[in-house]
Amino acid sequence: MKRQLTTLSTMNINDKRSIILIIAGLLILACYGGHGLSPTGQNATDSSGISGTVKFIGNWPDSTFQVIVVASKSYPRNITDKDSLYDFISNELILENIILSDTIPMNVDQYNYTLNLKPGVYEWILIAWFPDIPEYFKGAKELGAYYSNSDSIPESVYVPPGEFVENIDIIADFKNIHRELPFFKK
Amino acid sequence: MKTLTRTYQIVCLFAGIFLFKSTLFAQTKGAIEGWIIEENTGNPLYGANIMAKGTLLGNSSDTGGYFNIQNLPTGPHLLQITMIGYEKQSVPVSIRPDATAQVTVHLAPTVLKQPTLVVTATKRKQHIEDAPTTVDVIQSEYILKRNPATLDEVLVNTPGLGIIEGQIELRGSTGFNYAAGSRVLLMIDGHPMINGDTGGINWDAIPVEEVDHVEIVKGAGSALYGGNAMSGMVNIITRTPRITPQLRYRLHWGFYDEPAYGNWLWTDRFLTRQISENNIDLQHALTYEGVDVSYSQQIRDVGILATLGRKTSRGYHENGDYTLWNAFLKTVIHFTPQKKWILMGNLAFNDHGEFIQWESQSAPMTVPDSEYGNRIDYRKGGLMSTFKHAINHRFAYTVKSNWYRTDWKNNFPGMPDYAVTDKIGSEIQVDLLKGNHGFTLGTEGIYTITDARIFGQESSWDAAIYAEDQIKFSPLWTLTAGARLDVHRIPDVSFDWQISPRAGLVFRPQSGTSVRMSMGRGFRAPSLAEVFSEVYVSGMRVVPNLELKKAEKAISAEIGINQMFQTTSHEQLYGLQPKFIVDVALFANWYDNMIDVGKNSNLHAYQFMDMGRAEIYGLESKIKASLWDGLFIINSGWTWLDHRDLDGWGLLDKDKLNPGEPLPYRSNHRVTAGGEIVLNRLSFGLDYRYASVHKKVIIFPNDQRVPMHVVDARIQYNFGKLNLSIDCKNLRNYHYTLRQRLLEPIRHYVITLRGNI
Numbered sequence: 001m002k003r004q005l006t007t008l009s010t011m012n013i014n015d016k017r018s019i020i021l022i023i024a025g026l027l028i029l030a031c032y033g034g035h036g037l038s039p040t041g042q043n044a045t046d047s048s049g050i051s052g053t054v055k056f057i058g059n060w061p062d063s064t065f066q067v068i069v070v071a072s073k074s075y076p077r078n079i080t081d082k083d084s085l086y087d088f089i090s091n092e093l094i095l096e097n098i099i100l101s102d103t104i105p106m107n108v109d110q111y112n113y114t115l116n117l118k119p120g121v122y123e124w125i126l127i128a129w130f131p132d133i134p135e136y137f138k139g140a141k142e143l144g145a146y147y148s149n150s151d152s153i154p155e156s157v158y159v160p161p162g163e164f165v166e167n168i169d170i171i172a173d174f175k176n177i178h179r180e181l182p183f184f185k186k
Numbered sequence: 187m188k189t190l191t192r193t194y195q196i197v198c199l200f201a202g203i204f205l206f207k208s209t210l211f212a213q214t215k216g217a218i219e220g221w222i223i224e225e226n227t228g229n230p231l232y233g234a235n236i237m238a239k240g241t242l243l244g245n246s247s248d249t250g251g252y253f254n255i256q257n258l259p260t261g262p263h264l265l266q267i268t269m270i271g272y273e274k275q276s277v278p279v280s281i282r283p284d285a286t287a288q289v290t291v292h293l294a295p296t297v298l299k300q301p302t303l304v305v306t307a308t309k310r311k312q313h314i315e316d317a318p319t320t321v322d323v324i325q326s327e328y329i330l331k332r333n334p335a336t337l338d339e340v341l342v343n344t345p346g347l348g349i350i351e352g353q354i355e356l357r358g359s360t361g362f363n364y365a366a367g368s369r370v371l372l373m374i375d376g377h378p379m380i381n382g383d384t385g386g387i388n389w390d391a392i393p394v395e396e397v398d399h400v401e402i403v404k405g406a407g408s409a410l411y412g413g414n415a416m417s418g419m420v421n422i423i424t425r426t427p428r429i430t431p432q433l434r435y436r437l438h439w440g441f442y443d444e445p446a447y448g449n450w451l452w453t454d455r456f457l458t459r460q461i462s463e464n465n466i467d468l469q470h471a472l473t474y475e476g477v478d479v480s481y482s483q484q485i486r487d488v489g490i491l492a493t494l495g496r497k498t499s500r501g502y503h504e505n506g507d508y509t510l511w512n513a514f515l516k517t518v519i520h521f522t523p524q525k526k527w528i529l530m531g532n533l534a535f536n537d538h539g540e541f542i543q544w545e546s547q548s549a550p551m552t553v554p555d556s557e558y559g560n561r562i563d564y565r566k567g568g569l570m571s572t573f574k575h576a577i578n579h580r581f582a583y584t585v586k587s588n589w590y591r592t593d594w595k596n597n598f599p600g601m602p603d604y605a606v607t608d609k610i611g612s613e614i615q616v617d618l619l620k621g622n623h624g625f626t627l628g629t630e631g632i633y634t635i636t637d638a639r640i641f642g643q644e645s646s647w648d649a650a651i652y653a654e655d656q657i658k659f660s661p662l663w664t665l666t667a668g669a670r671l672d673v674h675r676i677p678d679v680s681f682d683w684q685i686s687p688r689a690g691l692v693f694r695p696q697s698g699t700s701v702r703m704s705m706g707r708g709f710r711a712p713s714l715a716e717v718f719s720e721v722y723v724s725g726m727r728v729v730p731n732l733e734l735k736k737a738e739k740a741i742s743a744e745i746g747i748n749q750m751f752q753t754t755s756h757e758q759l760y761g762l763q764p765k766f767i768v769d770v771a772l773f774a775n776w777y778d779n780m781i782d783v784g785k786n787s788n789l790h791a792y793q794f795m796d797m798g799r800a801e802i803y804g805l806e807s808k809i810k811a812s813l814w815d816g817l818f819i820i821n822s823g824w825t826w827l828d829h830r831d832l833d834g835w836g837l838l839d840k841d842k843l844n845p846g847e848p849l850p851y852r853s854n855h856r857v858t859a860g861g862e863i864v865l866n867r868l869s870f871g872l873d874y875r876y877a878s879v880h881k882k883v884i885i886f887p888n889d890q891r892v893p894m895h896v897v898d899a900r901i902q903y904n905f906g907k908l909n910l911s912i913d914c915k916n917l918r919n920y921h922y923t924l925r926q927r928l929l930e931p932i933r934h935y936v937i938t939l940r941g942n943i
Binding site: 019022023026027031033034035036037038039040047049064065066090093094096099100101102103104105106113114115116117118132 | 446447449450543544545546547548549550554555556599727785786791814817818861863865870872886887888889890892895897899917918919920921922923927929
C-alpha cells in the first residue's frame with residue numbers, strides 16, 4: 001500500500017506558518033552578530049598594547065627583505081653572548097619575551113602601527129631591518145627605537161591591563177642602518 | 187626480522203587451512219536472483235546492497251533493480267538488503283543444489299537517511315550499528331548539494347572535525363602543523379592518499395563529483411591501518427560505474443563579496459564594487475568558475491567511470507588565484523560475479539599563488555611586498571589497483587597496490603624549492619568466516635622516496651602484518667579484537683617498530699539501539715618532512731631534527747550510544763511526525779611522544795620535535811531529526827574537548843616548562859548545525875559551524891583571536907534532470923583565521939547548474 005506523503009499542499013495552515021517562522025528565525029539567527037576580526041585587532045575585551053607612528057628617514061635599500069616593529073621586555077645593557085640582533089630576537093622570541101609586528105609595507109615614508117601586547121613593561125621598542133636571504137640571519141639592524149628624550153637608552157613603556165598606550169612614535173633612520181649595537185658581537 | 191618472518195608464515199598457514207577446509211566442505215551450491223523495487227512508485231532501484239548474512243557473498247542491483255548472487259551453499263539464508271534512504275529489509279530464502287532461487291524485495295523510503303553498510307571501521311562491509319567506534323557517513327547527495335570546489339569544504343560540517351591547512355583534525359587530534367604529518371588517514375576506496383614527503387593531504391586530488399560517500403571513523407585505527415590512522419580514518423568511497431551510459435556535468439560560477447570593513451578593500455576588482463560604480467570588468471573581477479564532466483558506462487563486463495574538470499579562481503586576496511585541472515578514471519572488470527579488478531587513476535595539476543601571511547591586520551588580504559607573486563606549481567597523480575575475489579561464501583581475499591606521486595616547485599625569491607616524491611604501497615587482505623567468527627588478516631608494505639631541496643634525497647620503508655577477529659556471541663553482543671605490527675625505517679636515521687592492539691564491544695539490546703565501547707592504540711611515524719625539513723618561511727626558520735626517531739603514540743577509548751526514535755502515526759506530537767537519531771559518545775585520548783612544531787632555543791629556530799605527553803577528553807553528541815515527514819530535516823552536533831599537554835610544550839629550556847596548558851590550535855567547543863526545508867522541487871538550506879577560540883598558539887601569541895562563526899545558505903530548484911542552485915557561503919561575512927595571519931574565505935556567492943544525460 002502506498003504511503004501518503006506529506007507535502008506543502010497537504011499541510012494545514014498552522015504547519016505552514018511554522019515552516020515560515022522557522023525559515024525567518026533561521027535567517028535572523030544566521031545574520032546576527034559581528035564580523036569577527038577587526039582592522040585594528042582591538043575589539044577583544046582583554047586586549048592591550050601600544051600604537052604609534054614610525055617615520056622613515058632616507059631611502060629604503062634595495063636589499064630590504066622586511067622591516068618590523070619589535071617590542072622586547074628587556075634591553076641588553078651588558079655584552080651578551082649573542083652574535084647579532086637576529087640571534088637576540090629569535091632567542092627572546094622563543095622565550096616569549098618579544099613580540100613582532102606585521103611586516104611594514106615597503107618604501108613608505110610613514111607607518112601607523114598597532115601592536116597587541118600582554119600587560120607589563122617593555123624596555124625596548126625598536127624598528128628592526130632585515131636584509132634579503134642569505135644575509136637575513138646575520139644582517140639584521142636596528143633602524144631606530146622609542147626614546148622620550150635624548151637619552152642613549154630607549155624609554156621603557158608600561159602597558160596596563162586592557163589599555164592601549166598611544167603615541168609610541170619612532171624615527172627609523174635608513175642612514176644609520178649600519179650602526180652597531182655594542183652588546184652584540186657583530 | 188626473524189620473528190616477523192615466522193609470524194608471516196603462521197598467517198599464511200592459517201589462511202591456507204581455512205581455504206582448504208572451505209573448498210572441501212562447500213561442494214553443493216546454488217544461486218539466487220531477484221529484483222529490488224521502490225515501494226511507493228514501483229520503480230526498480232539501482233545500487234541497493236544485497237548481502238547473504240553470515241557469508242562474504244553479495245552484490246548490488248543494476249538499473250533494472252536486478253541482482254544475482256552465485257556460489258551460495260545450499261540451505262536457508264537470510265538476505266539483507268540495504269540502501270541509503272530506504273529502510274533495511276531482511277528476507278529469508280532457501281537455496282537448493284544447482285538451482286536459482288528468485289525473490290522480489292520492496293524497499294520503503296525513509297526520511298532519515300541513516301547510512302547502512304560501512305567498510306572502513308573493520309576493513310570489511312558491516313552495518314554501521316555494528317561498528318565498535320563512531321562512524322560518520324557523508325553521502326554524495328549531501329556533498330553535491332553544497333557545491334564545494336574541494337571535498338574538505340563539506341567535511342568541515344561533520345561534528346568534531348576541523349581542517350586547518352588541509353590537515354584533518356578529529357576530536358582535537360591535530361592543530362596547525364604546517365601540513366606535515368597527518369594523524370588521520372585519508373583514503374580513496376581504501377588506498378592511502380597521504381603525501382609521501384610531508385605526510386599531509388592534497389584535497390584538490392580528490393574527484394568531488396565521483397564521491398559516492400565518505401566514511402569518517404573516529405578513534406585509533408592503527409590496529410588495521412597502521413601509521414597515520416592513530417586518531418581516525420577518512421575513507422572516500424567512489425561511485426560504481428553505471429550499467430546504462432550516463433553523462434553528468436556541473437558548471438559553476440561565483441564571485442567574492444567585499445570584506446566587511448572598507449579599509450580592507452585592497453583592489454577595485456571586487457565585482458560588487460564594480461557594479462556599484464557601474465564599471466564592470468568580468469575578465470579581471472574576483473570571480474571563480476569551473477566545469478566538471480563525467481561519463482559512466484558498462485561495456486559487457488567492464489565498467490568505466492571517467493571525469494575531467496577544470497577550475498579557476500582569482501581569489502579574494504593577493505596571491506589567491508589558482509588554475510586547477512583534475513582527471514579521474516575508474517575501471518571495474520568483472521571476471522565473475524565474485525571476482526573483480528578495480529583500476530583507478532587520478533591526476534591533478536594546480537598552479538596557485540601562495541599566501542604565507544598577511545601584510546598586517548589592517549591589510550589582511552595583501553601579502554608583504556617581498557612575498558608578492560609567490561607561486562607553487564603542484565602536480566600529483568596516482569594509480570590504484572584492487573583485485574577482489576570471494577572464493578566461496580566464507581573465504582575472500584583482496585590484493586591492493588598503489589603508487590602516488592607528488593611533484594611541486596615554487597618560485598619564492600631567494601629560496602626556490604622543489605620536491606618529487608613517490609609512495610608505493612601494496613597490501614594483501616584475507617577475510618574468513620568461521621562459525622560466529624569473522625577474521626580479517628593482512629600484510630602491507632610501503633616504500634617512499636623523495637628528492638627535494640627542502641628535504642634532501644631521502645627514503646623510508648614501512649612493513650606490517652595485522653589480524654582482527656569479530657565474534658558474534660549472540661544477536662545482542664559483538665566483540666572485535668585485533669592487533670597490527672608495524673616496522674618503520676629511515677635509512678641511516680631511525681628504525682622503529684610498534685604493536686597496535688584494539689578491542690571493541692557492541693551491544694544491541696533492541697532494534698534502533700546500539701551501544702559501543704572500544705579501546706585501541708595508535709601510532710604515527712615521523713614523516714620525512716618532519717625529520718628533514720630545512721626551510722625559511724616568512725621570518726620563521728625551520729631546521730631538521732635527526733633525533734626525531736620515535737613514533738608518536740596514542741591510546742584511544744570511547745563509549746557511545748546510538749538511538750533511533752520514530753513515530754508511526756501522523757497525528758503524533760501535533761502533526762509534527764518527528765523522527766530522531768541521537769548519538770552520544772564519551773572519549774579519551776592519551777598521547778605520548780607527540781610530534782609538533784616547537785621552538786629550539788639552542789638553535790634559535792623552530793623544528794618538529796617530541797613534545798612528550800598530552801591528553802584529550804571529550805564528549806560528542808549528534809542529533810539528526812525529521813519533522814513533517816521529511817519536509818524539515820535538522821543535523822546538528824556538539825563536540826566538547828578538554829585538552830592539555832603534560833610535559834610543557836614548545837621549549838627546550840627546562841626552567842621554562844609550563845605543563846598543563848591547553849594544546850595549541852585546538853578549540854574546546856565545536857558546533858555544527860544544518861537545517862533543510864524541502865518544498866517539492868524547491869529546497870532551502872542553512873549550515874552553521876562554530877569553533878571556540880584557540881586558547882593557545884605557538885607563534886604570534888598576541889594576535890587577535892576570534893571564534894569561528896560561519897553560515898552557509900543555499901536555495902535549489904530541481905527541474906528533474908537539471909538542478910539549479912544558488913549558494914551564499916559565509917553569509918555573515920565573518921572574518922576569522924584558522925592558522926594565524928591567513929584570513930579564511932570572505933562572503934562569496936556561487937551559481938551551479940548540474941545535470942545528467
